[in-house]
Amino acid sequence: MKLLIKIWLIGMVAGLCACESLITTIPDSKLPKGTEKVVLHAYISPQDTVIMVKLTKSTPLLGVYQNNGFGFSVIGNDTIYYTGGVIENASVILTDSKKQSVSIPYVKTQATYVLSASQFPIKAGETYTITAETPIGNVEASCTVPTETTLALDYKIDTLYEGSGNSRRKIFHINFDWRDIPSQRNYYTMKASITSKMILTPLAGTEDPTPIEKYITYTGYWDEENRQSQYQSDANRDGTIFSTPNGVIQFGSDLVNDNGKIYRPTFSGEKDIIALEVLNTEKNYYDYHRAVRVNNRQNGNPFVEPVPIPTNVKNGLGCFAASNKSIRTIVY
Template identity: 30%
Template sequence: MIRLSHLLCSLFFVSLFLLIGCDSLRNEVDPSQLTREPAKIVVTCFLSPQDLVLAAKVTQTQTVLSPSQGAAGVNPVVNATVKLSEGNKFVFLQYDASLDLYRADSKKLPVVAGRTYTLTVQIPKRQPLTSTCTVPEAVNLASAVFDSITEEQSGRQYRRYFVRARWQDPAGKPNFYQVTGLFRSVLTCSSCESNSGGQTAEAVSYVSFEPGEGNVQRDAAMQGRMMTSEPGYVSSLYVDNKQPTPFRRQYKRALVILNLLNTDQFYYAYQNGIRQQAETAGNPFAEPVPIPSNIKGALGCFGAYNRSTLSMRLIK
């Protein structure tokens, strides 16, 4: 018993010593001794022949010692001169405070496939920020497939409904793609929210692609062949007593609108970097994923895409 008490006493003093030692490693840091890294400018601008508005976003990164000036740590730059040009034609984008971006009507400088555009951002007391991109040709969607799979989530069975887009890849050059979509539906349940006309209101949601699979692809191994997108999920229904609720009983009307974006390399690299970063979110052991940039003198992306659209009516 004596030896046991001596052992417990020794462990107590060792633990106390370690706690005191750890506390002594904590030092207050004088903010004046920190390196004052200057804030960086971030520019994002995407061009498409289908868009009605030319838009660019110009923000400033938030340093450790500077207070945030905007929502969610985003500090908009409101005094920039933003110019978009193609050959000897150009247009200045004006700042819109309600949207925190610079914009202009696309009619003032039409975006045409095959042409190269230059973006110039001039901020007082800074060097001009520049970038160029070339608009790719459109690639038409050939068809879409609607299917489902049963999966277990939190001990319950769910039937997940998804769509896949299909298209013919043009041969002879590298191509980069992004698939997006909208799911428009009207529920059949009588208790759902109704509009003033007394009918069930239409719901609109994005087609959801899994972060690990993503909705960006390249044709590296599929040159000149028919390509298929990853599953884009539109609905998930609980399987009651191992019997799935029929999709047609859940919805009165259902429509999927799919978009195939044939993008340039800069747009693809930027979106793929964002996708990879989303995969590592919340993982403290994951390596940081740098987001590619093609803005000379700043961070961000100036890219282009050409969009084709296909509508698929799941329930009329």
């Protein structure tokens, strides 16, 4: 019996040694090199006052990530995504189905290509193509603006205050409904924002202590704990009533930077203007944002299979999509 145990132990040690010999450290120089791709994000709507295009470089999966100052980027309050660096020297052209086109210039202060919508109005039902020629490759994407909109109907708004003194902040809880556009496939998302006149008081030690008044817009976020989704489809729900998740807008405690000066905001006491938006979006918009949302909610869990992020950008990554939105304003 003792002989059998000794043979078993010898076998175990030999097996472990054999396993260890299979582990080889590969130097970084011999790893396959990832290829940077152009990442394009642009979202257009007839209701927007500007056309914005964000061009960045993808971060290869292999290799060491270097933080170059560009972290998370936001474009038009639509998408938050990780980027490897802004592409500044591209030629960006937007074209409609009639072959009318416009060049979109780069605005360095915003690290984004920006054009006033009045120079190239976006129209419902029209198809647009965007092309970008960059030093690391050329990309192209197309989208069609949905033709119809639907308005926010019943809504519920609750307010409360948290904190005290200079840390006091006002919080809005918002929900609203809308009716699905019947007899067609639709994809929706929603937005909520509040514009309020604030009294901005300079921080102590500022040369000019005179307060100023300024309208500031605060954008809400959606808490999906009530099982409603931020991105919804009318599959099997044609013509029915849709509802938002729980919307939260909080403001009043964050410092404000205006013209290089730092201010502490307080409420002026005037009424707030609340904007409730329903976006009838393209399928490209829905598929992309929903996939990003699902991946973000996994919080890096290694035991959950990642969801592939779709793209409609040829030779690149990202999303170019359109929406047609209704905006209901409420004085509260």
